[in-house]
Amino acid sequence: MSANLSAFLYLVAGVLFILSLRGLSSPASSRQGNLFGMIGMAIAVATTLANHPPADGLAWVLVIVGITIGAAIGAVIARRVPMTSMPELVAAFHSLVGMAAVLVAAGAFYAPEAFDIGTPGNIHPQSLVEMSLGVAIGALTFTGSVIAFLKLSARMSGAPIILPFRHGINIALALALVFFIVRLVLTGGAFDFWMIVILALALGVLMIIPIGGADMPVVISMLNSYSGWAAAGIGFTLGNSALIITGALVGSSGAILSYIMCHAMNRSFISVILGGFGGETAAAGGGTGEQKPAKLGSADDAAFIMKNASKVIIVPGYGMAVAQAQHALREMADILKKEGVEVKYAIHPVAGRMPGHMNVLLAEANVPYDEVFELEDINSEFAQADIAFVIGANDVTNPAAEEDKTSPIYGMPVLQVWKAGTVMFIKRSLASGYAGIDNPLFYRDNTMMLLGDAKKVTENIVKAM
Amino acid sequence: MEHAAQVVDPFIFRLSIFVLAVFVGYFVVWSVTPALHTPLMSVTNAISSVIVVGALLAGGVANVSSGSGWARAFGFVALIFACINIFGGFLVTQRMLAMYKKKSK
Numbered sequence: 202m203s204a205n206l207s208a209f210l211y212l213v214a215g216v217l218f219i220l221s222l223r224g225l226s227s228p229a230s231s232r233q234g235n236l237f238g239m240i241g242m243a244i245a246v247a248t249t250l251a252n253h254p255p256a257d258g259l260a261w262v263l264v265i266v267g268i269t270i271g272a273a274i275g276a277v278i279a280r281r282v283p284m285t286s287m288p289e290l291v292a293a294f295h296s297l298v299g300m301a302a303v304l305v306a307a308g309a310f311y312a313p314e315a316f317d318i319g320t321p322g323n324i325h326p327q328s329l330v331e332m333s334l335g336v337a338i339g340a341l342t343f344t345g346s347v348i349a350f351l352k353l354s355a356r357m358s359g360a361p362i363i364l365p366f367r368h369g370i371n372i373a374l375a376l377a378l379v380f381f382i383v384r385l386v387l388t389g390g391a392f393d394f395w396m397i398v399i400l401a402l403a404l405g406v407l408m409i410i411p412i413g414g415a416d417m418p419v420v421i422s423m424l425n426s427y428s429g430w431a432a433a434g435i436g437f438t439l440g441n442s443a444l445i446i447t448g449a450l451v452g453s454s455g456a457i458l459s460y461i462m463c464h465a466m467n468r469s470f471i472s473v474i475l476g477g478f479g480g481e482t483a484a485a486g487g488g489t490g491e492q493k494p495a496k497l498g499s500a501d502d503a504a505f506i507m508k509n510a511s512k513v514i515i516v517p518g519y520g521m522a523v524a525q526a527q528h529a530l531r532e533m534a535d536i537l538k539k540e541g542v543e544v545k546y547a548i549h550p551v552a553g554r555m556p557g558h559m560n561v562l563l564a565e566a567n568v569p570y571d572e573v574f575e576l577e578d579i580n581s582e583f584a585q586a587d588i589a590f591v592i593g594a595n596d597v598t599n600p601a602a603e604e605d606k607t608s609p610i611y612g613m614p615v616l617q618v619w620k621a622g623t624v625m626f627i628k629r630s631l632a633s634g635y636a637g638i639d640n641p642l643f644y645r646d647n648t649m650m651l652l653g654d655a656k657k658v659t660e661n662i663v664k665a666m
Numbered sequence: 667m668e669h670a671a672q673v674v675d676p677f678i679f680r681l682s683i684f685v686l687a688v689f690v691g692y693f694v695v696w697s698v699t700p701a702l703h704t705p706l707m708s709v710t711n712a713i714s715s716v717i718v719v720g721a722l723l724a725g726g727v728a729n730v731s732s733g734s735g736w737a738r739a740f741g742f743v744a745l746i747f748a749c750i751n752i753f754g755g756f757l758v759t760q761r762m763l764a765m766y767k768k769k770s771k
Binding site for chain 2 (some may be wrong): 312
């Protein structure tokens with residue numbers, strides 16, 4: 202196959218990847234988009250194998266065995282993973298992209314002739330710059346994603362870990378990283394290459410451990426972005442346009458998602474990166490009414506009131522995901538709809554632990570996507586709703602964000618559930634949410650608290666109906 | 667006046683592709699509906715694993731020196747990781763997208 206033809210085919214693959222993202226503009230076109238992505242990947246792999254076939258029989262065996270193992274593991278994971286675990290699965294996938302970038306760069310470093318970037322010990326300086334950037338970002342993505350995975354899957358506490366002098370340590374590591382990148386470009390030594398890997402691995406850990414659980418939607422988007430930039434760096438080394446295009450797409454995708462998440466929390470990107478938010482000690486401000494009485498209701502009361510309502514807006518949050526309450530919730534909505542009640546769902550951009558988390562869970566429970574609305578589209582409707590049914594959400598409904606200038610979340614866009622006739626809160630307890638802030642809504646006259654596990658309470662309501 | 671034919675460094679071509687693709691990504695991703703942000707993340711995971719082309723090059727290199735032996739080993743592991751991501755990413759996205767349904771009736 203000629204070099205021109207293969208370059209053209211890589212371009213076709215890149216365009217198919219663009220179309221796969223384009224398809225996600227609506228659920229109807231998304232399935233076709235995913236198919237385009239698969240075709241693009243098949244073209245890229247076939248082109249590489251045709252243009253640079255494995256050198257001998259053993260190499261063919263390695264390639265086929267490698268693909269088979271990876272495909273088998275990937276397919277099993279994709280089939281078995283529960284939808285509530287998507288955030289940690291995505292974090293784990295990010296870490297694999299990061300590690301693959303490091304390993305490919307290491308391969309290019311030890312066998313540069315296969316990548317047309319020079320001879321061993323004498324690699325073009327420009328390729329070394331591209332390679333070292335890809336390696337550094339890849340290694341950082343790897344350990345950062347591993348920490349994010351451990352925090353999201355609760356194998357590690359979600360509370361921020363604050364080391365003394367952490368900013369000083371990070372700056373020192375970053376400077377050392379730059380030093381070894383420069384030295385690698387000048388000398389091309391293997392020692393410098395591996396020092397870059399080690400320093401970037403350490404930096405990835407230190408960057409993510411001080412970030413608390415509530416900021417995970419930002420972290421996971423940010424690591425998404427990094428994995429893209431790492432791929433683009435390797436794409437420059439290989440001179441492969443499919444890889445460069447994809448890296449740029451993924452990099453900007455993650456950056457935009459991080460921006461959306463930060464915006465939805467009214468936080469600056471820098472303050473998220475610096476970390477420390479979402480700890481147990483952050484309860485300062487806002488909490489004035491600890492002793493105020495809250496009105497507690499029973500499942501029977503809730504069932505009776507909702508059946509007699511004409512419009513109910515359901516606000517799901519992370520608590521629904523933890524309790525796996527989405528199926529019981531949809532059953533409840535079905536009964537209400539049969540009674541002639543209008544049911545809608547309202548989703549805050551940072552509900553859950555990753556962008557779009559709630560939408561996937563509702564879709565899994567067969568909730569039609571045209572009943573699910575984003576914050577800007579539904580906020581004006583709470584005033585006409587008889588009931589706002591808040592299940593497992595807290596901070597995203599806190600009126601302090603609009604009314605109390607001293608609150609840490611002041612200015613954050615929130616769902617105005619308090620405008621509805623009655624607000625029902627399903628919560629485990631009256632404790633504050635992830636951000637550690639008291640929610641004054643719990644103590645208002647038109648609020649009814651339904652304490653207990655989200656799934657059990659919802660099931661009891663369904664029975665009472 | 668005659669100019670000697672000037673050759674543009676291929677790096678400039680790659681940089682052009684990269685910069686334009688960042689802009690394409692910017693506009694395409696803003697048009698993604700927020701309801702599909704989770705599938706967006708899983709599919710970007712899958713496509714960024716096109717880094718598999720690098721793994722294929724490294725894993726299939728001619729075994730002539732100790733350096734190429736190492737390259738094969740790194741390439742083999744990278745190939746497994748990338749393929750987990752490709753198959754896992756596309757299939758889990760497909761599974762998710764199949765769940766998004768419109769109101770029946």
